[in-house]
Amino acid sequence: MPIISPASVKKPxxxxxxxxxxxxRRLSGSRQRDPAGRGAVASAVHRAxxxxxxxxxxxxxVSAVHPLTSAFDDIVRPVVNLPFNASIFLVVFxxxxxxxxxxxxxxxxxxxxxxxxxxxxxxxxFAAAAAIGFSVSYAAxxxxxxxxxxxxxxxxxxxxxxxRSFASWARPPGSPDCWRAKASSTMPGNRAxxxxxxxxxxxxxxxxxxxxxxxxxxxxxxxxxxxAGGRSLARSCRFSVDRVWLR
Amino acid sequence: xxxxGGSRLAEVTLSVALPYIVYLLASWLRCxxxxxxSAGLTAGAIGRVRLAPDNWRYLERVWGNRLLGELLDFVxxxxxxxxxxxxxxxxxLWFLLVAIAAALASRAAVLFGCCRR
Numbered sequence: 001m002p003i004i005s006p007a008s009v010k011k012p013x014x015x016x017x018x019x020x021x022x023x024x025r026r027l028s029g030s031r032q033r034d035p036a037g038r039g040a041v042a043s044a045v046h047r048a049x050x051x052x053x054x055x056x057x058x059x060x061x062v063s064a065v066h067p068l069t070s071a072f073d074d075i076v077r078p079v080v081n082l083p084f085n086a087s088i089f090l091v092v093f094x095x096x097x098x099x100x101x102x103x104x105x106x107x108x109x110x111x112x113x114x115x116x117x118x119x120x121x122x123x124x125x126f127a128a129a130a131a132i133g134f135s136v137s138y139a140a141x142x143x144x145x146x147x148x149x150x151x152x153x154x155x156x157x158x159x160x161x162x163x164r165s166f167a168s169w170a171r172p173p174g175s176p177d178c179w180r181a182k183a184s185s186t187m188p189g190n191r192a193x194x195x196x197x198x199x200x201x202x203x204x205x206x207x208x209x210x211x212x213x214x215x216x217x218x219x220x221x222x223x224x225x226x227x228a229g230g231r232s233l234a235r236s237c238r239f240s241v242d243r244v245w246l247r
Numbered sequence: 248x249x250x251x252g253g254s255r256l257a258e259v260t261l262s263v264a265l266p267y268i269v270y271l272l273a274s275w276l277r278c279x280x281x282x283x284x285s286a287g288l289t290a291g292a293i294g295r296v297r298l299a300p301d302n303w304r305y306l307e308r309v310w311g312n313r314l315l316g317e318l319l320d321f322v323x324x325x326x327x328x329x330x331x332x333x334x335x336x337x338x339x340l341w342f343l344l345v346a347i348a349a350a351l352a353s354r355a356a357v358l359f360g361c362c363r364r
Contacts, residue, residue: 082323093320095266095283100310100317102287103262106295124357131353132346139345151346 115219122226255302258294259309265290 110117129151137147251257266283273282294303 079326082326084323084327089320089324091270093317094280095270097317097320098280098283099266099287099290102284103291103294103310104307105288105291107288107292120357124354127353127357128350131349135345135349136342140342 118219118223122223126226126229253299253302255305258298258302259306262290262294262306262310 129148132151133144133148136142136150137144140147251261265286269282269286270279273279276282294306298306
């Protein structure tokens with residue numbers, strides 16, 4: 001049983017409304033005769049404390065009955081009911097998080113692998129948003145626009161601390177240590193594997209270089225297409241949400 | 248940077264203030280996250296070159312301690328979660344599994360279909 005009784009907590013109006021909305025399920029459940037599904041004794045105790053609990057039940061929190069168990073309520077209250085808002089979180093902590101992640105990245109180290117990084121950061125994000133949106137709308141039966149918005153908000157771009165960790169993962173175990181010769185070229189198929197570009201010869205090497213060149217050449221088109229498609233998708237989503245979902 | 252005269256405390260202060268300045272300025276242009284990330288990348292690239300090695304190490308250590316602030320961020324965000332969890336039922340778990348499976352499948356498709364052309 002939670003020992004927090006927020007009966008006397010003063011809250012701004014918007015927060016109350018929000019919480020009331022969130023505890024809707026709980027509220028409808030506690031309208032029944034035995035709200036928590038307890039036995040006769042517990043429900044007698046519950047009935048005795050009903051007057052005190054009426055306010056709490058609306059908040060979806062069951063308060064403590066014994067005065068001893070609610071001795072720490074005043075101490076714990078600022079921790080449980082944080083005087084924070086989501087926007088404050090965003091403004092205070094988001095720049096710190098992003099800046100720290102970006103500051104510890106070494107650009108020169110990850111620069112040679114910009115093509116797969118950008119592919120993962122742009123194409124993969126849109127693909128994941130589309131996949132999550134369609135599958136969730138199919139599974140949960142919510143409208144497609146809402147599911148796409150959910151997927152758009154919950155997407156997590158793949159940001160690795162260092163591309164090198166991925167490269168060392170992709171490298172087969174027991175491979176020669178010369179692949180690690182340069183910090184930036186640990187991916188197989190890079191210069192460290194075949195010597196310099198001039199010395200790249202043989203069918204496998206030339207095929208690899210051709211593949212990399214083709215990938216690099218087609219990348220701007222794919223990036224532009226991805227950005228334009230994502231923009232139009234988001235705009236149509238917003239439009240249809242404004243027009244249809246919110247009327 | 249040369250105005251600071253190699254004072255590492257001043258450099259650390261500047262590096263702490265920079266993300267907020269960039270965030271507030273870029274919120275006009277509606278590209279806050281991207282602006283902060285690119286500012287961080289630029290600051291890292293410049294700082295590695297321009298700053299004295301000792302000062303740069305000190306700055307990195309200070310930012311490592313700032314990780315404590317990020318810890319605070321996650322802990323305080325997780326204290327907000329239980330209120331959201333009051334309305335959770337088992338079917339939400341199913342939706343969550345569907346979403347996770349879809350995300351993993353799309354990542355795998357992009358990673359093995361697009362990157363390994």
